[in-house]
Amino acid sequence: MNHQPPTTKTRTNHTGLTGVLCTPHVPRMILAALMGRLPTSVAPLAILVLATTSGASYTRAGCLAAAYGIACALGQPLLGRWADHRGMRAPLLGCAAVATTALTALPFLGVGLAATAAAILAGFATPPVEGVLRAQWPRTVDKDLLPSAYALDAASQSVVFVAGPLLLALTAQHAQPGLVLIATAVASAAAVTALATTPAALHHRTARRTGGSLGPLRSVRLRTLYVGLALLGGALGAQAVAATATTAHGSSGQAGFVLASFSAGSLIGGTATAAVTWRVPAAVRLRRLLAFGAAGWLPVATAAYTAPAAVAAAAFLPGLALAPALAAAFAVCADHAPSGTAAEAAGWLIAAIGLGSAAGGALAGPVVDTAGAPAGFALVALLTAAASLAAPSPSPLSPGPLRKDTASDLPPKRPGTHPVGLQRNDR
Incomplete structure (x- = not known):
């Protein structure tokens, strides 16, 4: 028998952005996720500056920064699958420890193969903050508030990509880029730990996987x-x-x-x-x-x-x-x-x-x-x-698999009718 995964929803009388922010634990989740994502905007530029100030060519420095960025992109689906299978806490805390260690070591490794390996490891182990946060929105806020929650999530990304380079530019005059990289990694690890200890993470239970390998x-x-x-x-x-x-x-x-x-x-x-x-x-x-x-x-x-x-x-x-x-x-x-x-x-x-x-x-x-x-x-x-x-076109290209946490609440289908919720494009 299908079951609906447990949620931490608390109904609010507000709508839109106010409704999302008035939902318990959401401000903490947004702030922790914002801080946790700082390395994704700071690290590529900091690695570039760090490498060039260490005497590397722009080509070599660019390769180091690209290695971090590509590894980060490739790691997120696999880490997201881990979070889907084992819950939020293990991937967030484990990856935070590995990524922080690798980023902290980077300033001391020069620009050779060791630095490249550290950059790849740090990128691949970037905690899956974005994937975990988006997976939690349907469990945390009311369905009517989901579009506003996703918009707030996207807006917070803009803050990250403005604040990250700005932070590096402002501190570069008073601190070495390596120190900025280390401080950012440590602050991110603390924020990821805060996200991993929210009620959504502590009470999270995984749903049975469908869709095959x-x-x-x-x-x-x-x-x-x-x-x-x-x-x-x-x-x-x-x-x-x-x-x-x-x-x-x-x-x-x-x-x-x-x-x-x-x-x-x-x-x-x-x-x-x-x-x-x-x-x-x-x-x-x-x-x-x-x-x-x-x-x-x-x-x-x-x-x-x-x-x-x-x-x-x-x-x-x-x-x-x-x-x-x-x-x-x-x-x-x-x-x-x-x-x-x-x-x-x-x-x-x-x-x-x-x-x-x-x-x-x-x-x-x-x-x-x-x-x-x-x-x-x-x-x-x-x-x-x-x-x-x-x-994607407004009309579904294929019916696709129906999500269990939606299907479990649908009423039995009557002949000639379509149960509420089967429309895939309901937002």
């Missing part, structure tokens, strides 16, 4: 989602390269202003989305928001050609769509993950964006070298438009 990859709809998000990741990777190229026409800090403006737009867009009660299905929102983002990059490309100083201001517009689009993607992913694979499904989402970002950065390099920053931003628009077209 492929798990989420068995779903055509999720595979389509991952392809779309890989293209979005490619756009984000290309954006960083194009933003760096604007330095040739502006101040040395122009690239940082472009990325900060884009992230600020994402933060505001995500926060606004979290305050809204949505009735539009998540798949529809995802496609529309990605299309808006693609259109928003065209003024950026134009500004890069005609008025480079205005690029940073123009980047705010496409940023407005990023966090809301990610929130819609989180909802689609959660809706269609087979039972017992929620964290792994979120891990594949993270991997798709991360690997796509690496490929997009590599693709944008020759484009920018040949045609400059305007062509780089045009490539960003093209990849974002492709992501919109590749994202």
Whole structure:
């Protein structure tokens, strides 16, 4: 007999963002997850600075940072599967210990094979904070609040990717990059420990896994989602390269202003989305928001050609769509993950964006070298438009496996009727 996994839900009378934040334990979960994810934004840049100040070439330093980022992306689905199978605490605490040890050792290992091995280990063992958090939202908040919870989650990511580099830049004048890396790793480990001791983690019980050995990859709809998000990741990777190229026409800090403006737009867009009660299905929102983002990059490309100083201001517009689009993607992913694979499904989402970002950065390099920053931003628009077209259609591509924790509460089907909840695209 199917059973519904236990939850820690407490009903609230509030709606939207207020309802999510008034749900017990949610502020602690969000803050712990935000701090726990800091190394993902600080470590690549800190490794790059650490390696170059140690005498390594930019090529060697870039390889070290890329090794960390790629290992991080590849590790998340496997660690998510571990969390689905064994619960939250063991993967969070075990990975925090390994990743902290590896990041703490990095400043003392030079730039050789030992440093490469430490970077790969630290990346692969990055605690699956994102996957675990997204798997817990349906157990923690009311169903009507889920879109707002996913939007708050996505907005908090924007905070991480603004605060991380900013923290490194502000402390670099007073501390060595190695010390910043160590301090970030230790702070992250403390935050992950706080997340692992929340009631959601302490009372978590796993659901029986369905979907076979492929798990989420068995779903055509999720595979389509991952392809779309890989293209979005490619756009984000290309954006960083194009933003760096604007330095040739502006101040040395122009690239940082472009990325900060884009992230600020994402933060505001995500926060606004979290305050809204949505009735539009998540798949529809995802496609529309990605299309808006693609259109928003065209003024950026134009500004890069005609008025480079205005690029940073123009980047705010496409940023407005990023966090809301990610929130819609989180909802689609959660809706269609087979039972017992929620964290792994979120891990594949993270991997798709991360690997796509690496490929997009590599693709944008020759484009920018040949045609400059305007062509780089045009490539960003093209990849974002492709992501919109590749994202799951509003109508399900296949029925997919029905999640056990949804099926258990459905009334018996009567002839000629469809039980409430069988519609896969209900957000």
